[in-house]
Amino acid sequence: MAGAIAYISRDTDGVAWNKILTEALGPLDFRTIANGLGKTDDIEVALAWKPEPGLLATFKNLRMIVSLGMGVDHLLADDKLPHVAITRIMDDGLVGQMSEYALYWGLWHHRDIERYAASQRAKKWKPEEFVDTIDRRIGIMGLGSIGQDTSRKFAALGFPTAGWSRTAKTVPGVETFHGRDSLAMFLGRTNILVNVLPLTRETRGLLDKTLFAALPKGSFVINMGRGGHVVDEDLLAALNSGQISGAALDVFNVEPLPPNHPYWAHPKVHITPHMAGYTNPRTASPGVIENIKRLRSGRELIHRVDPKTGY
Numbered sequence: 297m298a299g300a301i302a303y304i305s306r307d308t309d310g311v312a313w314n315k316i317l318t319e320a321l322g323p324l325d326f327r328t329i330a331n332g333l334g335k336t337d338d339i340e341v342a343l344a345w346k347p348e349p350g351l352l353a354t355f356k357n358l359r360m361i362v363s364l365g366m367g368v369d370h371l372l373a374d375d376k377l378p379h380v381a382i383t384r385i386m387d388d389g390l391v392g393q394m395s396e397y398a399l400y401w402g403l404w405h406h407r408d409i410e411r412y413a414a415s416q417r418a419k420k421w422k423p424e425e426f427v428d429t430i431d432r433r434i435g436i437m438g439l440g441s442i443g444q445d446t447s448r449k450f451a452a453l454g455f456p457t458a459g460w461s462r463t464a465k466t467v468p469g470v471e472t473f474h475g476r477d478s479l480a481m482f483l484g485r486t487n488i489l490v491n492v493l494p495l496t497r498e499t500r501g502l503l504d505k506t507l508f509a510a511l512p513k514g515s516f517v518i519n520m521g522r523g524g525h526v527v528d529e530d531l532l533a534a535l536n537s538g539q540i541s542g543a544a545l546d547v548f549n550v551e552p553l554p555p556n557h558p559y560w561a562h563p564k565v566h567i568t569p570h571m572a573g574y575t576n577p578r579t580a581s582p583g584v585i586e587n588i589k590r591l592r593s594g595r596e597l598i599h600r601v602d603p604k605t606g607y
């Protein structure tokens with residue numbers, strides 16, 4: 297039998313992955329943390345989500361690491377990460393879920409749903425001020441597959457939509473900006489900011505007081521990228537001053553969000569527990585299966601990660 301596949305995640309048990317990979321590849325030596333990794337020299341492929349730093353370095357014959365998330369910061373944070381091929385899942389299902397998350401909060405804010413809920417509680421019939429869709433400008437930071445899908449969907453609803461990315465990108469129907477020099481211009485035209493950037497050395501802490509101040513007063517922020525993009529004190533200050541009218545946050549500097557964190561009780565913060573995109577084995581596995589086959593037959597891998605750019 298070929299080398300073992302190790303499933304390294306404390307969030308899910310790997311049963312679904314074992315079944316789906318076995319159906320596609322035949323009998324497997326599939327190991328999990330919960331069931332014991334056994335003799336780790338046998339491990340050829342690691343499917344990993346937030347592995348303990350240093351763990352993967354102990355797999356002496358490892359040939360490929362597969363990130364179980366589309367983001368790979370959880371791997372690159374390990375300074376002992378072995379120098380083997382790193383790939384990541386590319387999951388259309390997850391991409392669609394992330395877009396749903398942004399659309400949900402964008403529409404929730406745009407159509408004043410919170411105010412209507414409060415009016416209902418007060419048995420008050422009170423139409424809120426009308427804001428035309430063409431006056432609600434959406435700005436998506438990060439134009440990888442998730443940002444592109446999200447921006448296309450907002451644009452399809454008639455919202456003027458722009459995207460900002462490190463390098464130049466083109467998305468039909470979406471105005472695009474790139475590089476630090478154009479960031480202020482992008483922010484100045486944005487009323488609902490959606491962050492879906494990868495977390496890298498360059499993007500850590502990018503959502504800080506300077507960025508919030510560059511948005512028009514009363515903008516709404518949706519963070520489904522990483523908690524590390526946000527300087528929490530700066531966001532809290534911007535919410536308290538009214539510069540930012542509200543924030544939907546799915547990701548946090550520390551996860552789970554500690555019980556004493558000020559976000560929990562803040563009336564303008566809407567918290568979800570890193571659920572915007574779920575790695576669904578049904579939709580995420582085809583690329584992983586393809587890569588295991590390619591690895592075993594010595595062909596070039598797909599969905600490779602460049603550790604230098606961080607995605």
Ligand code: GLV
Binds near residue numbers: 365368575
């Ligand atoms: C989830 O956070 C992912 O990186 O896919």
